[in-house]
Amino acid sequence: MSEKRRILVCGGGNGAHCLSALAASKDNLDVHVLTLYQDEAERWAKHVENENMKLTITKQDGTQYDIFSKPSLITKDAAKAMSGVEIVFLVVPAFAHAQYFTAIAPHLQPNTLIVGLPGQAGFELQCRHIIGDKASSCTIAATESLPFACRIVEFGRHARILGLKDSLGMSALKGKACQLSFPVVETIQGILGEYPKLELLKNYIAINLMADANVHPPMMYGRWGNWDGKPLKEEPLFYQGVDDRQADLLSKVSEELLAAAKAIEQKRKDVDMSEVIHLFDWYKIHYPDQITDKSSLKMAMRTNKAYDGLVHPMVKTNEGYVPNFNYRYTSEDVPFGMVVMKGIADLAGVPTPAMDEILAWGQQKLGKEYIVGSKLIGKDIGLARAPQSFGMTSVDELFDI
Incomplete structure (x- = not known):
């Protein structure tokens, strides 16, 4: 079995719950979660200490199925959260992006992919500004919106994907010194699943x-x-x-x-x-x-x-x-x-x-x-x-x- 790729999901809301459970269900992924809001990390970690999270997914045809999984680490400590991480997903509102960029910046390793899910206007500019010189050795990607409509049913225990989008536009801004060991679109697609189909757009300013x-x-x-x-x-x-x-x-x-x-x-x-x-x-x-x-x-x-x-x-x-x-x-x-x-x-x-x-x-x-x-x-x-x-x-x- 190949070595697992470690990813970090930043956030503790609806989207972060769904993405972390979805990613943790993949055999080739090890999922960390970083949530800086109040005591969310402590509460969430306690809920999954002895049991998996439940994620209920509604497919394109209206049928539903459940998956059971959990992140290997849920913390508010950015240093622990970032250990060995190759891909960082920010699944928080735009006003919270700066807080997470600031937290992860000291611990960013070269050749890391940072993904705004979604990014919203100015995501790349703010990210580059806060992480400074490290931007040249990172790739910054951003999607146009969340890939799914979703909500938490019970915090830390059960979340629901209510519907998946058919397609989703994404931009990727590669730093001059960045050499990722994996393809951007195919890797993120593998984490999300078959839908939505990711479409790589020509440049981030157009988006x-x-x-x-x-x-x-x-x-x-x-x-x-x-x-x-x-x-x-x-x-x-x-x-x-x-x-x-x-x-x-x-x-x-x-x-x-x-x-x-x-x-x-x-x-x-x-x-x-x-x-x-x-x-x-x-x-x-x-x-x-x-x-x-x-x-x-x-x-x-x-x-x-x-x-x-x-x-x-x-x-x-x-x-x-x-x-x-x-x-x-x-x-x-x-x-x-x-x-x-x-x-x-x-x-x-x-x-x-x-x-x-x-x-x-x-x-x-x-x-x-x-x-x-x-x-x-x-x-x-x-x-x-x-x-x-x-x-x-x-x-x-x-x-x-």
Whole structure:
């Protein structure tokens, strides 16, 4: 039997539970877990001391099966967690990435693969900044989203994968001195299983410009920018409730991102940014059978069956429903999304009036300052993940690593 490959799963939430149990069920893997949140590691380790975790998986055809496994180590000690590790998976929200990068950095060995599952915009920039010189001997990969819908049934004991995605885009940024002993895509695919099918994308900056954050903040601002503060009687539809103002904002943001991609290609003839496309085209490609009216971006979103019944993030009060501006559509997708996109566009020399308007509103709702006028010089820019947050001043710095 070949020697086991050791991987580290960072996190203690839904995704981390499912990934660690899934990976631990593979004969060729030894799984460590690092969770820095309160007493999660101690509680989780105690639960699996004398019994395996249960993972219930719902397959593509709707059938279910259970697997029983457990990590060999669950700890809050980064030095112990990183011992002998070749692949690190970060399965935590974007706001927690920095904490984990900082914890693992002193213990990173050359030729390690670091995977954001998912990464979200600015993941690679922040990782490279925090791990410093070690970035040149690591490969940093990031997926577009979690590979599955999942939840914890009982902490440390039972988790459930509710559905697997068919496909999942992933970028990989290889350090100049990195020599992995294994192929990136095939190895991660082997850990995840048959689905979702991983698709390696051309470059990480293109993926940063196509993140979900080009949709959520414009939708939130378009709906609530002129809100009078009065509670609503019911929760409004999100995608299927899109109006002309929201559609116009979404289209303008898309045009700014396309302009940034083209400007980058002009500055860097060796870079292919063709994966940056207009949001309307993206919907037509990804939901060809679910959309019944493809006449415009607005109608494509309103008639997308995949979005049936999805509503705005709301909080119920005694008077009715009010918007939740602390939901990830703003709290994550502004500092770890649209601020990053704006920053890349700035380096490319492309003006972004639509993004500037949205960010001015979004930062006010979050009580932060990332942008002043049209410049990313706010006092809280260091808390975001734009290239400027890490002192970058040119497009070349995004690619020459």
